[in-house]
Amino acid sequence: xxxxxxxxxxxxxxxxxxxGIRGAVLLCVAVVIxxxxxxxxxxxxxxxxxxxxxxxxxxxxxxxxxxxxxATVDFSAGGNPVRGQFIARRCETCHxxxxxxxxxxxxxxAGIDAQYLWKQLQDFRTGKRAxxxxxxxxxxxxxxxxxxxxxxxxxxxxxxxxQFNASFPQSMQDLSAIDAARRMLAVGxxxxxxxxxxxxxxxxxxxxxxxxxxxxxSEYIARQLNDFASGARGNDINLPMRTIAGxxxxxxxxxxAEFYGADLARLAVGYVSQQ
Amino acid sequence: xxxxTFRAYLLVAVFSLVYGVARFSSTLEASRALNxxxxxxxxxxxxxxxxxxxxxxxxxxxxxxxxxxFIAQKYVFVPACVSVPAGAAIRLRITAADAxxxxxxxxxxxxxxxxxxxxxxxxxxxxxxxxxxxDEFCGPGHHSMMGRVVAVPEKEFQAAGLEHGDHGDREGDxxxxxQR
Numbered sequence: 001x002x003x004x005x006x007x008x009x010x011x012x013x014x015x016x017x018x019x020g021i022r023g024a025v026l027l028c029v030a031v032v033i034x035x036x037x038x039x040x041x042x043x044x045x046x047x048x049x050x051x052x053x054x055x056x057x058x059x060x061x062x063x064x065x066x067x068x069x070x071a072t073v074d075f076s077a078g079g080n081p082v083r084g085q086f087i088a089r090r091c092e093t094c095h096x097x098x099x100x101x102x103x104x105x106x107x108x109x110a111g112i113d114a115q116y117l118w119k120q121l122q123d124f125r126t127g128k129r130a131x132x133x134x135x136x137x138x139x140x141x142x143x144x145x146x147x148x149x150x151x152x153x154x155x156x157x158x159x160x161x162x163q164f165n166a167s168f169p170q171s172m173q174d175l176s177a178i179d180a181a182r183r184m185l186a187v188g189x190x191x192x193x194x195x196x197x198x199x200x201x202x203x204x205x206x207x208x209x210x211x212x213x214x215x216x217x218s219e220y221i222a223r224q225l226n227d228f229a230s231g232a233r234g235n236d237i238n239l240p241m242r243t244i245a246g247x248x249x250x251x252x253x254x255x256x257a258e259f260y261g262a263d264l265a266r267l268a269v270g271y272v273s274q275q
Numbered sequence: 276x277x278x279x280t281f282r283a284y285l286l287v288a289v290f291s292l293v294y295g296v297a298r299f300s301s302t303l304e305a306s307r308a309l310n311x312x313x314x315x316x317x318x319x320x321x322x323x324x325x326x327x328x329x330x331x332x333x334x335x336x337x338x339x340x341x342x343x344x345f346i347a348q349k350y351v352f353v354p355a356c357v358s359v360p361a362g363a364a365i366r367l368r369i370t371a372a373d374a375x376x377x378x379x380x381x382x383x384x385x386x387x388x389x390x391x392x393x394x395x396x397x398x399x400x401x402x403x404x405x406x407x408x409x410d411e412f413c414g415p416g417h418h419s420m421m422g423r424v425v426a427v428p429e430k431e432f433q434a435a436g437l438e439h440g441d442h443g444d445r446e447g448d449x450x451x452x453x454q455r
Contacts, residue, residue, distance in 0.1 A: 024283040031291045035298040046306040047314055047390075058322035061329070067318045188419040192455050195350035199416030207349050207373065237321050238346050238372050239328065239353045247355060247455070 064128045064235045066119050068208055075143070076118035079151030087149040090137065099156045104219035108264075111158025116211040117150035120235075129235040158215050160264070174255065181259035184252060194247050197256060200240075209237075218261020225253040317372050317389035320346060325392075326370055332448055333359045343424070345369040347376035347387050347409070350416030356423040358451035360432035361402040368394050377411035380424065386411065399426035425451045 019027070058065060066072060091109070095101050099110025109117065123129040124138035125146075138146070183189075186204075188196040198204040201213045213221065227233035228245035236242060245253065320326040326346055332354050333343045341363050346353045348371065359365055369385060370392045377386040380397065387393040399405055409420035425448075432447075 019280065019283045021283060024286045027287040028290045028294075031287070031294060035295060039298055039302045042302060043305055056323050058319075059327045059329075062322050063328065064321065067322055069318045188416065190419045190421065193351065193355050193419060193421035193423070195416030195419040199350055199414060199419075205415040238348055239331075240348060240351050243351045243353050243355050249454070 062128075063239070064119065064123050064237055065126050066122055066237070068237075073115070073208075076115045076147055076150065079114060079118070079144075079147035079149070081148070081151040081155050084148035084150070084152030087141070087145055088152050091149070091153075094133075098160070099153050099158075100160045100215075101217065104217055105223055106217070107220045108158075108216055109153040110156040110160075110215065112153055112211045113206075113209065114147070114150040114154035116209045117153055118146050119209050121146040121150065123235045129233060158212065160215065174258065177251070177255035178259065180252065181255040184248075184256050185259065192247055194244055213260050215264045216260050217264070218257045218259075221260055222254055222257035225257060226250075229253065313392045313394070314390065315370050315392060317370070320370065320372060325368070332357050333365075340364065340366065342366045342368060345422070346372055347378075347420075348372035349374060349414050350409075350420040352378075352407075352409075352420065352422030354448060355421075356425060356448060356452035358425045358427050358432065358448050359399060360429045361399050361426035362429065364396065364398050366394060366396055368392050374413045375411050376409050376413055376420070378407035378409055378422070380405055380407040399424060402426050402428050423452065427451050 094103060094106045095109050099112075100108045120129060121138050121141060122143070124131060124134040125141065127135065141149075184194070185197045188194040188199075196204070197213065200207045200210040202210075203214070224233060225245045225248065228236070228241045229248070231242060234242060248256075315324055315326065321328065326344060331344050331346065333341055335341050341359060343357055343359060343365060345357075345367070347369060367380075367385070369387045371387045371389045373389060375386065375388045377384070379385070381399055383395050383397050385393055385395055403426055405424045405426065407422050407424070409417055413420065431451075
């Protein structure tokens with residue numbers, strides 16, 4: 001038997017039957033589509049039925065009344081910075097004209113994540129984060145105002161102008177703590193369950209509504225860490241910062257805060273490291 | 276000709292049967308789990324339900340059973356340290372807030388994903404410290420994601436005042452875990 005003949009026989013034998021292999025595959029695909037189409041709504045329905053209904057009031061001592069769903073994420077990130085600029089005029093006395101404060105315990109807002117700022121303003125307004133000044137300032141704002149002013153600060157450059165403000169040289173007082181602080185930023189302490197600062201606060205990684213700390217005042221950071229550790233500030237959803245700051249030793253909190261502050265001072269005077 | 280048609284139909288039939296059984300049973304299983312209260316909205320853990328702040332940690336129910344509740348999130352287990360009575364049968368309920376996390380504790384492998392509650396039944400036979408580390412890569416802080424369970428003798432657990440699940444302050448945990 002020649003090869004040509006054998007091939008022809010094979011081809012003849014493989015002539016399509018009534019449904020054929022292609023038909024069979026298509027039927028299988030139809031089965032998959034049918035089960036997915038029937039199964040997914042069923043699951044979604046039972047999932048929706050088992051969740052807490054939206055009208056349930058939140059618990060009284062919730063850390064924050066914000067929850068990050070599609071609506072709040074879009075809303076907080078969609079502010080209008082141009083309108084926010086006008087609202088921000090009432091922030092500049094304390095937080096500085098370009099978002100860099102000359103008061104040590106007042107945070108710099110330039111370049112801070114809009115979702116974080118929006119959430120903090122909401123928390124001040126609802127009393128979930130305590131501050132005599134900020135609670136009064138946030139009281140008359142609407143949610144829209146808060147999103148706009150957050151958008152304005154988030155688009156400001158987060159490096160201070162070298163000639164702009166000479167009042168924040170925040171040198172690191174304890175030079176022997178630089179290494180420990182740097183290690184805390186980059187690796188944390190795996191043996192004690194302390195994650196690196198940079199994994200959430202950037203630049204290595206970010207999580208939702210974690211502010212960038214790159215150009216923050218050291219005194220402000222130190223105060224927040226101590227407040228988280230003592231529970232005086234408790235508006236972090238699901239307690240990440242209260243847990244981490246609580247695990248850190250007081251001298252580590254101080255070192256980390258000073259390290260971030262020294263970073264800012266270096267940026268401010270245009271100092272280039274010798275290394 | 277007949278055999279080929281038969282084969283094609285057989286293929287479809289076998290495939291439909293296997294796929295259908297797998298899909299049906301998994302859907303049934305999932306919806307049953309959901310209907311038993313094992314579904315949570317990861318966005319509102321802090322607002323409603325069993326994973327609000329005061330419920331986290333170990334609590335003893337009226338019937339004497341002990342339940343630990345955890346939230347796993349980037350990059351901490353909350354609470355980071357919990358004290359439990361040694362030797363007691365413990366129900367561990369954990370959910371994730373943002374990504375898949377997992378760990379192994381007292382010989383039991385636990386995995387958790389956002390949206391549902393993982394429940395395992397374990398016990399800590401001897402008093403002492405049990406460390407667990409996240410073993411499901413979850414991001415740049417994954418290597419530091421760690422928690423501890425400190426098993427204390429039954430008497431001390433009771434003496435620490437942890438009986439009624441009042442964990443607003445969790446003084447007993449602080450006493451058992453200490454600052455490291």
